Amino acid sequence: xxxxxxxxxxxxxxxxxxxxxxxxxxxxxxxxxxxxxxxxxxxxxxxxxxxxxxxxxxxxxxxxxxxxxxxxxxxxxxxxxxxxxxxxxxxxxxxxxxxxxxxxxxxxxxxxxxxxxxxxxxxxxxxxxxxxxxxxxxxxxxxxxxxxxxxxxxxxxxxxxxxxxxxxxxxxxxxxxxxxx
Amino acid sequence: xxxxxxxxxxxxxxxxxxxxxxxxxxxxxxxxxxxxxxxxxxxxxxxxxxxxxxxxxxxxxxxxxxxxxxxxxxxxxxxxxxxxxxxxxxxxxxxxxxxxxxxxxxxxxxxxxxxxxxxxxxxxxxxxxxxxxxxxxxxxxxxxxxxxxxxxxxxxxxxxxxxxxxxxxxxxxxxxxxxxxxxxxxxxxxxxxxxxxxxxxxxxxxxxxxxxxxxxxxxxxxxxxxxxxxxxxxxxxxxxxxxxxxxxxxxxxxxxxxxxxxxxxxxxxxxxxxxxxxxxxxxxxxxxxxxxxxxxxxxxxxxxxxxxxxxxxxxxxxxxxxxxxxxxxxxxxxxxxxxxxxxxxxxxxxxxxxxxxxxxxxxxxxxxxxxxxxxxxxxxxxxxxxxxxxxxxxxxxxxxxxxxxxxxxxxxxxxxxxxxxxxxxxxxxxxxxxxxxxxxxxxxxxxxxxxxxxxxxxxxxxxxxxxxxxxxxxxxxxxxxxxxxxxxxxxxxxxxxxxxxxxxxxxxxxxxxxxxxxxxxxxxxxxxxxxxxxxxxxxxxxxxxxxxxxxxxxxxxxxxxxxxxxxxxxxxxxxxxxxxxxxxxxxxxxxxxxxxxxxxxxxxxxxxxxxxxxxxxxxxxxxxxxxxxxxxxxxxxxxxxxxxxxxxxxxxxxxxxxxxxxxxxxxxxxxxxxxxxxxxxxxxxxxxxxxxxxxxxxxxxxxxxxxxxxxxxxxxxxxxxxxxxxxxxxxxxxxxxxxxxxxxxxxxxxxxxxxxxxxxxxxxxxxxxxxxxxxxxxxxxxxxxx
Numbered sequence: 001x002x003x004x005x006x007x008x009x010x011x012x013x014x015x016x017x018x019x020x021x022x023x024x025x026x027x028x029x030x031x032x033x034x035x036x037x038x039x040x041x042x043x044x045x046x047x048x049x050x051x052x053x054x055x056x057x058x059x060x061x062x063x064x065x066x067x068x069x070x071x072x073x074x075x076x077x078x079x080x081x082x083x084x085x086x087x088x089x090x091x092x093x094x095x096x097x098x099x100x101x102x103x104x105x106x107x108x109x110x111x112x113x114x115x116x117x118x119x120x121x122x123x124x125x126x127x128x129x130x131x132x133x134x135x136x137x138x139x140x141x142x143x144x145x146x147x148x149x150x151x152x153x154x155x156x157x158x159x160x161x162x163x164x165x166x167x168x169x170x171x172x173x174x175x176x177x178x179x180x181x
Numbered sequence: 182x183x184x185x186x187x188x189x190x191x192x193x194x195x196x197x198x199x200x201x202x203x204x205x206x207x208x209x210x211x212x213x214x215x216x217x218x219x220x221x222x223x224x225x226x227x228x229x230x231x232x233x234x235x236x237x238x239x240x241x242x243x244x245x246x247x248x249x250x251x252x253x254x255x256x257x258x259x260x261x262x263x264x265x266x267x268x269x270x271x272x273x274x275x276x277x278x279x280x281x282x283x284x285x286x287x288x289x290x291x292x293x294x295x296x297x298x299x300x301x302x303x304x305x306x307x308x309x310x311x312x313x314x315x316x317x318x319x320x321x322x323x324x325x326x327x328x329x330x331x332x333x334x335x336x337x338x339x340x341x342x343x344x345x346x347x348x349x350x351x352x353x354x355x356x357x358x359x360x361x362x363x364x365x366x367x368x369x370x371x372x373x374x375x376x377x378x379x380x381x382x383x384x385x386x387x388x389x390x391x392x393x394x395x396x397x398x399x400x401x402x403x404x405x406x407x408x409x410x411x412x413x414x415x416x417x418x419x420x421x422x423x424x425x426x427x428x429x430x431x432x433x434x435x436x437x438x439x440x441x442x443x444x445x446x447x448x449x450x451x452x453x454x455x456x457x458x459x460x461x462x463x464x465x466x467x468x469x470x471x472x473x474x475x476x477x478x479x480x481x482x483x484x485x486x487x488x489x490x491x492x493x494x495x496x497x498x499x500x501x502x503x504x505x506x507x508x509x510x511x512x513x514x515x516x517x518x519x520x521x522x523x524x525x526x527x528x529x530x531x532x533x534x535x536x537x538x539x540x541x542x543x544x545x546x547x548x549x550x551x552x553x554x555x556x557x558x559x560x561x562x563x564x565x566x567x568x569x570x571x572x573x574x575x576x577x578x579x580x581x582x583x584x585x586x587x588x589x590x591x592x593x594x595x596x597x598x599x600x601x602x603x604x605x606x607x608x609x610x611x612x613x614x615x616x617x618x619x620x621x622x623x624x625x626x627x628x629x630x631x632x633x634x635x636x637x638x639x640x641x642x643x644x645x646x647x648x649x650x651x652x653x654x655x656x657x658x659x660x661x662x663x664x665x666x667x668x669x670x671x672x673x674x675x676x677x678x679x680x681x682x683x684x685x686x687x688x689x690x691x692x693x694x695x696x697x698x699x700x701x702x703x704x705x706x707x708x709x710x711x712x713x714x715x716x717x718x719x720x721x722x723x724x725x726x727x728x729x730x731x732x733x734x735x736x737x738x739x740x741x742x743x744x745x746x747x748x749x750x751x752x753x754x755x756x757x758x759x760x761x762x763x764x765x766x767x768x769x770x771x772x773x774x775x776x777x778x779x780x781x782x783x784x785x786x787x788x789x790x791x792x793x794x795x796x797x798x799x800x801x802x803x804x805x806x807x808x809x810x811x812x813x814x815x816x817x818x819x820x821x822x823x824x825x826x827x828x829x830x831x832x833x834x835x836x837x838x839x840x841x842x843x844x845x846x847x848x849x850x851x852x853x854x855x856x857x858x859x860x861x862x863x864x865x866x867x868x869x870x871x872x873x874x875x876x877x878x879x880x881x882x883x884x885x886x887x888x889x890x891x892x893x894x895x896x897x898x899x900x901x902x903x904x905x906x907x908x909x910x911x912x913x914x915x916x917x918x919x920x921x922x923x924x925x926x927x928x929x930x931x932x933x934x935x936x937x938x939x940x941x942x943x944x945x946x947x948x949x950x951x952x953x954x955x956x957x958x959x960x961x962x963x964x965x966x967x
Contacts, residue, residue: 008599008638013252015265041875073877076913088917090882092833092872096246096840120701121604123874126248126833133249133266133276 003156006146010125015132017147017154022166024153025141026173029064032113034104037061040091041072042144043118049164053118056167057143058083063174067105069094071119091119095127099134110137116151117143125150143167218336222786225334226349229357229378235788236374236821238958239795242848243820243839243869245373247280250836254279257363272363281372282361284813284837288376289358291814292383294498295762296350297521298430299390301497303343305432305554306397312341316392319402321672327772327783328388328765332381334785340397343389350382350389357382373837380817381787387815388765395669398435400467400759405675405749407668407757410466412474412732413660416456417489422569423454424561425489427481427504428496429761431464433518436558437494438469446562449473453565458484459499460725460760463667467759470666476733477698477726479631482507483650487657488576492541492565493548494557497521498761499697499809503633505548510577514541514564515548518557526550538563542571578651579644581619587648588614590641597635597645603628603701603831607635607645619652626653628703664732665743667724667759671770673777675750679720680778684797686896688752689903690887691720693767694727696804696812699831704730706876707805711755712742713880717903718752719887722770725761726806764815768822771798788959795823796851796956799887799900801866802826803879807835816870825866825886827879832872839869843918851890853954857963860954862890863921877911885916890956894927902930905937920944924952 043054067086075088097103128150142148145163147156252265259271318325360366401407426434449455449472457465458475465472488511497519508515529537529549540546541564551557597607610621635645682688692714708731746755758766775793776783807828816826843864865888873879884904908916925948
C-alpha cells in the first residue's frame with residue numbers, strides 16, 4: 001500500500017519520497033560526503049520521549065559530525081545549550097542557497113544530503129518541493145514524524161512510539177557505523 | 182513615431198502616394214481632454230511590456246524562488262504532464278515557467294476580483310449619483326488618487342473618470358491573462374513581469390473602488406480620529422432582529438441602512454442590528470459606526486450556526502460556499518446580491534418586495550437572488566422584522582451539555598487533523614471531549630480558521646467545528662473589542678510631516694499588517710507583532726481581516742491597540758485604512774511621499790517613483806495569514822512599487838518568492854545619481870517577498886526590511902538599533918550580517934557600540950568609501966553621466 005502524505009491533500013505528483021527507516025537514515029548519513037541538518041522552530045516544541053527534539057538533533061549532529069543550520073529563532077536555544085550552529089539563517093534563505101549546485105557552507109564541496117527536521121509541515125513540504133524540482137544534485141531526508149512526499153526519503157506517518165524507536169535506531173546505527181570505522 | 186502611451190502620438194513626417202504631412206499630433210479619447218496638471222510622464226497607461234525593463238531590474242536582484250505546490254500541469258488536454266525536476270510538458274513548458282504561470286493566473290484572479298468589485302461599485306454609484314459626481318476628499322488631500330495619477334496620467338475629477346480608468350484596467354487584465362494560454366509565454370521571468378503588471382493594475386482598481394465609495398457614501402476622508410466601533414462574536418443584541426452582511430461590497434449594506442433610516446427604524450442597533458463579516462463589515466462601519474463587525478472570515482460559519490442572524494445578505498468575495506446550507510440549518514433566509522455569487526438561488530430581482538418577503542418568511546425559498554440593491558435592502562429589513570419573532574434565534578450548535586455525547590462517536594482516526602489547513606490537533610481535542618474534558622476543544626477556538634473542513638472529512642459526521650465553538654461558549658459571549666473605523670487615505674498634511682523622517686530613517690519604518698486570516702497560530706500573533714512596532718514608534722497601518730484580528734487582543738492595560746494608540750499616520754500611530762480595497766491608500770502613501778515630500782513628478786512616471794520607494798521609503802508589508810488570490814496580487818503590486826512583503830508559513834503555498842542574496846554584491850549595486858558611479862549599498866531591502874517560519878522571525882525580518890540605502894546616518898543608527906535589539910531579543914546575539922549595513926562608525930547604535938565595534942573588528946569591517954549616495958537603479962536619472 002502506498003504511503004499517504006500526512007496532510008492528505010498534499011499530493012504533489014508521480015515522484016514521492018521513499019520510505020525511510022532509522023537504519024536507512026543512519027547509513028545514508030554515515031555515507032554522505034557533505035551532509036547538512038536544517039533545524040526549525042518546531043524542534044523547540046516537539047518531544048522525543050523525555051527530550052526536546054532539538055536536543056535529540058544536537059546529539060545526532062554530534063555523533064555524525066554534521067553541521068547544523070538553525071532557522072528562525074532556534075538559534076537562541078542552541079546558544080543556551082552551548083552549541084554553536086554552523087549557520088543561522090531563515091529556512092527559506094538556506095533552501096534558496098542550496099539550489100545552487102556549487103554552494104556549500106564552507107565553500108568546499110557541495111552538499112549531497114540535507115536533513116530537514118522541526119520545520120512546520122506545510123512550510124517544510126514546500127521547501128522540500130523546491131529542492132526536489134530545482135536541486136537534483138541534493139537528496140533530502142525528513143526526520144519528522146509525518147510523511148513528506150516531497151523529500152527523497154521520509155519516515156512514513158508514525159506513532160510517537162514508532163518514531164522514537166526509529167530515531168533511536170538511527171542513533172544506534174550512526175554509533176555502530178562509527179565503531180566499524 | 183509613437184510617443185508616450187497608447188492614446189496620444191505624433192508623426193514627424195508622413196509621405197505616401199499624393200500626400201506629404203509633417204508634424205502631426207493626434208490625440209484620441211479621454212487623455213486628449215485631460216487638464217495639463219503636470220507634464221505627461223514617460224509611461225501613461227502602461228501596457229504589458231512598458232515596464233518590463235523595471236521588472237527585470239527587480240528580478241535580477243530579487244530572483245524568483247519557486248516551491249511547486251503540484252508537480253503536474255493539468256491545464257490542457259495534452260496533460261496531465263509531469264514536470265518534476267526539469268521535465269517539460271507536451272507544450273514545452275518546464276516547472277519553473279509553470280510556477281510563474283500559475284502565479285500569473287492567481288494575480289489575474291486577484292486583480293480581476295478587485296476590478297470587478299470596483300466596476301460594480303462605480304456603475305451602481307454612477308446610476309445613483311451621476312457620472313459628474315465630484316472626487317472630493319477634503320481640503321487636506323490634494324493628491325486625491327496617487328496610484329491613478331501615477332499609472333494612467335489622469336487626474337480624476339469625477340465618477341465618470343473612474344469608469345474610464347477601469348476600462349484601461351479591464352483591457353490590460355484580459356491582455357495579460359492571455360499570456361497564460363498554452364503556447365504563449367515561455368519564460369519564467371516574463372511570467373513574473375506580467376504578474377507584477379497585474380499586481381500594479383490591482384492597486385489601481387482598489388484605489389478606484391475605495392475612492393468611489395468614500396466620495397459617495399461619505400466615508401471618513403482620511404480622518405486620523407475616526408470613531409471607535411465594536412468587533413466580536415458577543416456584541417449582537419439578539420433581542421432585536423439581526424441582519425448579517427457577508428463579503429466585500431458594501432453597496433447592499435448601505436441600502437439596508439438607508440431603508441431603515443427612511444422608514445423610521447433608526448440607525449443600526451436602534452431597532453435592528455446591522456452586522457458585517459469580512460471587509461464589508463469595515464465598510465459598513467465607515468458608513469455608520471453604529472454598525473458592528475462580527476469578525477474576520479474565520480467567524481463566518483460559527484456566527485451563522487449561532488443562529489443570531491435573522492437574515493443573511495451576501496455580496497461578493499470571501500463567502501463560504503456552504504453558507505446557504507448552513508443558513509438553512511438555522512432557518513435564516515439568504516439574499517444574494519451579486520451576479521458573481523448567485524449560489525443557485527432563484528432570481529427575484531423583478532418581483533415586488535412584498536412577494537419576495539413572503540417567500541422568504543414562509544420558507545418557500547431558502548434564499549433569493551436580488552440584483553437590484555435598493556430592493557435587496559428593503560427585502561432584508563422587512564424580512565428581518567417579520568422572521569425574527571418566528572425564528573427565535575434557532576441555532577445549530579450543540580449545547581455544552583451534549584458535547585460529550587456527540588464526541589463519543591469519535592474513533593480518533595485523525596482525518597480531521599490531516600485535512601485541517603493548519604494541522605490543528607482536532608482529533609485529540611474531540612477524543613478528550615469524549616472523556617468529558619472540553620478544555621482542549623475550547624483552546625482550539627483561538628486558532629481555528631473556521632473553514633469546517635474537518636467536518637466534511639469526518640467519517641462519523643461529527644460537527645467538529647461546532648464542538649469547538651460550543652466548548653468556547655463563555656469566551657464567545659465576552660468577545661467584544663474596540664476597533665477604529667477605517668479612515669481611508671492618508672492626508673497630504675500628514676505626508677508633509679512624516680515624509681522627511683521616513684525617507685531619512687528617523688521614523689524607523691512603516692509596517693502594514695494586511696490580508697486574510699489563514700494564521701498559523703491564531704490572530705493574536707498579528708496583534709503582538711503590531712504592538713512590538715507601535716512601541717518602537719514605527720507607523721503601523723492595517724486593513725482587512727488583519728485589522729480585525731489586531732483588535733481582538735488586549736494589552737496589559739486591558740485595552741485594545743486601537744484604544745491605546747492614535748489613528749494618525751505618524752510615529753507610533755495605528756492607522757486602520759479600512760477594507761481590502763483601502764490597501765490602495767497604503768501604497769498611495771508611499772507614492773505621495775515621493776511626490777509631495779520629494780517633489781518627484783507623479784504623472785505617468787511609474788519607474789521613477791517605484792525606484793524612489795525601493796531606495797528611500799522604509800516600508801514593509803506583513804500578510805501573516807495571506808490566503809486568497811487577491812492577497813497574491815496585492816503583495817505583487819506592492820513589490821513592483823518597491824515595497825517588500827513578508828508572509829506567514831502558509832504563504833509558501835503561493836509557490837513563489839522574490840529573494841535577494843546578501844552576499845551577491847553586484848545585485849545590490851546601484852547608480853549614484855549625482856556622479857553615475859556604481860556603488861554597493863548593502864542588501865537593503867534584502868528581499869521582496871519572504872516567508873517567515875515564526876512570528877519571531879517575521880518581527881526581526883520586518884525591522885531589517887525597513888532599511889534603505891538612502892538612510893541618513895542618524896536614520897540608519899535608529900533603524901539598526903531596532904534591528905539589533907530585536908535580533909538580540911529573539912536570537913540572543915548580534916546579527917551576523919550587521920557589517921553589511923554599517924557604512925561608517927556613526928551608523929553604529931550607541932547602546933551597542935562596544936559590542937558592535939568588537940564584532941566589526943572580528944569580521945574585518947572597513948568604513949565604506951562612499952557611505953551616502955543618491956541611489957537609483959535607473960540610468961536615466963543620473964545627473965552627470967560619466
